[in-house]
Ligand code: ADP
């Protein structure tokens with residue numbers, strides 16, 4: 001199967017400043033892709049190059065194998081939900097939703113029927129005649145979504161569409177987006193800086209940093225085995241130890257962190273500088289088979305989180321964060337020895 005979207009050797013510079021480095025990125029039909037990265041990393045620019053709102057400085061954009069690099073947005077089989085929704089305040093909801101169809105010269109009867117169908121799809125049945133000012137933020141968001149879906153795009157581009165909603169509504173809309181995506185079969189490209197949102201909706205997360213792709217893969221893989229230190233830190237909290245490889249054999253390396261020597265899975269030449277990364281929930285209070293010891297330390301700060309206790313421990317002068325089970329009943333000042341499964345430690349080249 002050919003790719004639905006393909007960016008081939010694409011880059012973007014504004015007035016000589018590169019904001020997207022030369023990259024390749026392909027997306028499958030029916031895939032839910034999330035572009036995840038901090039503000040200013042180039043997510044919107046990437047989205048706009050797919051939608052036709054920004055022209056690449058170099059490279060080509062293909063949709064279903066056809067080059068669209070020089071096509072305007074309306075000539076592409078894409079639709080965009082902008083960050084600010086960009087609804088027309090003077091138009092009824094029906095006309096807002098039907099707008100893209102009007103641009104495509106769809107007859108009025110047909111486009112209003114489609115608008116009614118789309119409003120129903122996003123839970124706003126019967127709202128056709130209302131004005132934009134009569135809606136809450138969540139309802140506006142739905143209208144923007146209905147408008148984008150009305151043109152039956154092959155690719156739906158969503159730029160931080162849930163950013164303005166409160167947490168409960170955001171969660172609900174995340175689930176609805178996934179349902180809508182599964183039903184429509186369209187490829188969704190969704191931009192966010194929220195890693196929890198990315199994990200809950202994505203088939204594949206693309207971690208973007210400074211106009212480059214740091215990592216790309218299914219949420220669990222990117223979370224558990226991030227390809228770079230940036231990806232490890234952006235996907236959630238990580239304990240990071242710096243060290244140097246002192247031995248390498250049989251798919252394992254021995255790393256000297258200055259405080260201790262830790263054997264982990266992976267390959268990196270002797271003498272190379274590395275980071276070891278571990279999630280807080282991967283630090284353990286008791287040894288495990290095929291595990292490693294991380295040293296003895298003292299509990300410094302504890303906070304009860306309901307499902308677990310978040311705990312800072314000082315081990316050999318290094319602050320480590322762990323999620324201890326509530327049943328461990330840790331106390332500040334208590335001495336603990338920390339362990340981890342060898343397979344959980346992520347080895348990253350520095
Ligand atoms: P993100 O969506 O990840 O926050 P953007 O793609 O909007 O990032 O922006 C990436 C970089 O490109 C930023 O440094 C931003 O200031 C710059 N940029 C974006 N659009 C323009 C533009 N039209 N003109 C000049 N610089 C821009």
Ligand code: MG
Nearest residue numbers: 043044045159
């Ligand atoms: Mg943006």
